[in-house]
Amino acid sequence: MRRFTTLSIAAALMLSAAHGALAQDGPVRIGVLTDMSGQFSHEAGEGSVTAVRMAVEDFGGEVLGRKIDVLVSDHQNRPELAVSTAQEWYESGGVNLIANLINSGIALAVAGVAANHNGIAIVNGSGSSRITGDGCTPHSIHYAYDTYALAVGTARELSKQGHENWFFLTADYAFGHALEADASAIVTSLGGTVEGAIRYPIETTDHSSFMLQAMGSPADVVAIAGSGTTFINAVKSAGEFGLTSSGKTLAGLLVWLTDTHALGLEAAQGMILTNGFYWDRDDETREFSARFAERIGRPPHMGDAGDYSSTLHYLKAVEAAGTTDADAVMAKMREMPVNDFFAKGGIIREDGRMVHDMYVYQVKTPEESTGEWDVYKLVNVIPGEEAFRPLSESTCPLVNN
Known part of the structure; x- marks a missing residue:
């Protein structure tokens, strides 16, 4: 042995x-x-x-x-x-x-x-x-x-435009929860209100009941907190239910370039979003x-x-x-x-x-676009020190607050 x-x-x-x-x-x-x-x-x-x-x-x-x-x-x-x-x-x-x-x-x-x-x-x-x-x-x-920077850019821009009452359609996973939490905190810090939120399973393809609740809320902003196909399906449902034509503003809290392309400008036009990079900058x-x-x-x-x-x-x-x-x-x-x-x-x-x-963009209309991937116009630049959560508010154990 x-x-x-x-x-x-x-x-x-x-x-x-x-x-x-x-x-x-x-x-x-x-x-x-x-x-x-x-x-x-x-x-x-x-x-x-x-x-x-x-x-x-x-x-x-x-x-x-x-x-x-x-x-x-x-x-x-x-x-x-x-x-x-x-x-x-x-x-x-x-x-x-x-x-x-x-x-x-x-x-x-x-x-x-x-x-x-x-x-x-x-x-x-x-x-x-x-x-x-x-x-x-x-x-x-x-x-x-990160979710904080996305929320800062989009919420600030919509607040400047007078949109202060929000309703969240949140994909039920870690990222969606973080998006909703960070955006809610920014909205309330700007004097706005959160009128409600729905968390839906990420495999959901039928958003009809969620859209009806969002349209029935007093919110003037419906924010989609999700990514990938969950986000694309939600935006398509919003278009089918006439959410934007009802007077509400649709906000994408994470919008990838590939998402906008998949949706097409007809469906995505006018959407406000925050991003860290755009190919045509x-x-x-x-x-x-x-x-x-x-x-x-x-x-x-x-x-x-x-x-x-x-x-x-x-x-x-x-x-x-x-x-x-x-x-x-x-x-x-x-x-x-x-x-x-x-x-x-x-x-x-x-x-x-x-x-x-970070950069705030608006999705172009079909008439404004000059090519397949010409989809965004710059609205605002957020300096890095304003875009991300300050260290004074950090919960990271490596930071001495």
């Missing part, structure tokens, strides 16, 4: 040494953990994988003399599958960074795995502000947007977007652009730190500003929030 125990310990030590050597001398590995086939695949999936691979290629394909590999896995919107994949990647797969992480429940879970395995997780697909709140970790970054965004569209057949949205920008920022930090050690790389990522087509002067705070400007 003693001999067996000794051999087992020796084998374990050899495996640990081999893994350590792989971590320091083998390829630098980036895992894209995303929805490749489900209801959020149009907001992540192939676009997120393409963006990460473009960043690796543009960086040169290697860092610190080591090749950069990109691994891809479909989490199928199953938290248990995402967690087991992340554990395997960090423990034995030599993965240093896990990217995208669409689906807020999955993002929160994998951020915890990263913290326990000396890995890094960068969230671009998911939006729950809990990721930099009570769910923050020393090794996770929330990059492109300036010459730099147009240049990147043209290259991206050559590969995937459409312009990038803010998740794609965030995946590219954050991957490039990570690789620059690895180069500057001279190591893939998570603590050293995170320190460099916080130290170095983000200056690229996605953000100018972006900073990563101690809670993991990447602070950058």
